[in-house]
């Protein structure tokens with residue numbers, strides 16, 4: 001099952017290594033991992049997605065829970081979570097016509113054109129993995145030169161009642 | 163207080179109540195050693211850092227407190243690795259302290275630099291590298307707290323040399339908090355209730371006591387519970403001795419080389435109470451076969467052990483002792499549990515297997531030697547083992563009388579563990595005899611610790627069952643590789659009596675049962691480090707044998 005695990009971790013050197021090292025040593029197979037700062041300067045958030053059976057996901061959560069640098073860990077409820085990925089896609093273009101087509105497609109997907117030159121165009125698109133996959137599926141018909149995706153980051157909706 | 167990092171470190175060790183460290187100095191930990199010079203902490207100089215880690219481990223297992231070992235950077239640190247890995251797999255608390263090159267040199271491939279934290283991350287609970295002298299007292303406190311609390315484990319502290327030398331104004335905290343670490347001690351009482359109900363309604367209940375019982379020291383609680391409910395008690399190999407093995411309810415260890423009756427009965431049970439066990443493959447055989455048609459209650463302090471290898475029906479997360487106490491406390495006052503039929507079956511199976519495994523036809527066999535050892539050794543003696551046939555024979559034929567007196571490298575299976583661990587055990591409990599049940603191959607690996615045992619006056623007995631071969635490997639080659647024997651012949655090398663004597667220890671050749679008995683008595687009386695060399699036939703097998711990848715029911719009972 002597609003699952004998102006969100007962890008607040010100590011913001012200090014070695015933390016990401018410990019986590020990825022455990023994932024490797026215990027033979028887990030994750031799909032994406034993203035790290036970034038939070039509203040607290042001493043904490044970072046790590047978001048992991050994984051598409052595995054229940055047992056595997058539970059085990060990963062428990063093994064992550066054992067890591068000393070992980071302060072808090074939650075398995076997000078997909079139905080009550082906002083999750084997004086960002087992709088940057090550079091496409092080579094042959095002529096005006098192609099350029100217009102790509103710009104139209106990008107607009108339909110609410111992407112942005114962030115760089116443009118005579119023979120190439122760079123698109124920024126955010127959304128769920130499926131949306132980005134679908135967009136890439138269409139844009140593939142053109143000449144994709146390079147692409148970078150961030151992996152998913154996510155937050156639960158609403159405010160936890162204290 | 164204005165102090166050097168090294169002084170702050172030694173002071174912090176003293177504050178933790180450390181009075182012995184096992185180690186070897188070198189360039190990168192010299193400032194630490196210089197402070198050790200003026201401390202009351204006893205330093206045991208080892209001949210190889212692997213043994214320092216095993217000694218700290220043996221010490222820790224006996225004391226129930228972290229053992230400490232020191233090594234320099236680079237090769238000193240890497241030599242510790244096997245010992246740290248061994249302690250990790252057996253949940254033993256050690257604090258390993260390595261020297262590191264000065265901060266500015268880290269990452270420059272400096273002389274004797276190695277990324278020991280990178281190497282040890284998978285085999286420690288945590289690795290610290292204090293980057294200023296100020297951080298040291300807090301680091302040490304955290305290291306001991308992590309090593310000893312929850313599920314015990316090794317912790318590494320890597321100390322850059324210039325941090326040891328740096329002078330700073332340091333403070334010694336009374337308490338430390340680690341916000342990402344909250345070991346659960348007390349069990350969930352609803353689950354305890356569920357467990358009790360299951361146990362009371364079971365027809366064929368069985369207990370599987372694992373290493374967690376030994377670590378938690380829950381011997382008394384285990385015995386009370388077993389006796390109250392009249393449940394037979396099997397152990398894992400790591401749990402060996404958690405329950406007195408001569409008790410009428412005792413079945414002995416299960417597993418690859420478990421007791422036949424334990425392996426058999428555990429497959430017949432309807433409710434299994436697994437206590438402080440991680441359901442290792444060596445203990446339970448095939449995961450999918452083990453526990454079929456059985457309800458399983460699993461007590462463990464480590465939540466990640468629940469469901470890791472085996473799905474269970476009732477998880478109880480908590481310290482073993484606290485959990486057993488909770489169960490006992492919540493048991494109904496008057497228990498009328500009729501286990502008669504099941505206990506009759508237990509007796510029947512025990513009888514059946516009693517003489518099923520034929521004795522190997524020699525005047526001196528490993529089995530007879532170990533039975534003799536049990537007969538002569540005082541009940542409170544501590545036994546460690548090496549790895550191989552010697553270890554499994556000890557499991558099968560040496561009954562532990564006093565709980566918590568048997569220690570082996572059960573998880574990593576480290577040859578060479580037993581002897582240094584026995585020295586560490588002796589340091590922890592100098593007033594009881596300590597014996598390492600050894601094979602010649604394993605003893606070869608760390609025999610240089612004879613120097614330590616003799617010079618530091620930590621006398622132990624090496625009970626060496628000498629089959630002039632790597633016996634366990636030989637057994638596999640005989641049984642699974644059509645007798646294509648390779649890489650197992652040790653050719654009666656060296657002469658272990660002379661070897662012992664060369665180190666100033668006592669060497670005794672024991673070629674008959676009488677000589678074995680005399681040898682043990684001489685060793686006990688002399689209180690000297692003694693190697694009792696017992697030549698045995700290289701073809702004697704360990705039986706029964708549950709071949710890897712099969713279920714506990716598929717025991718090979720004769721070769």
Ligand SMILES: Cc1ncc(C[n+]2csc(CCOP(=O)(O)OP(=O)(O)O)c2C)c(N)n1
Nearest residue numbers: 550551552575577601602603604632633634
């Ligand atoms: C460090 C290490 N290397 C290799 C092994 C693989 N191994 C397991 S048992 C064994 C033979 C042990 O021989 P010995 O100590 O003489 O004991 P015996 O089996 O003969 O009783 C070997 C080589 C191991 N367990 N540990």
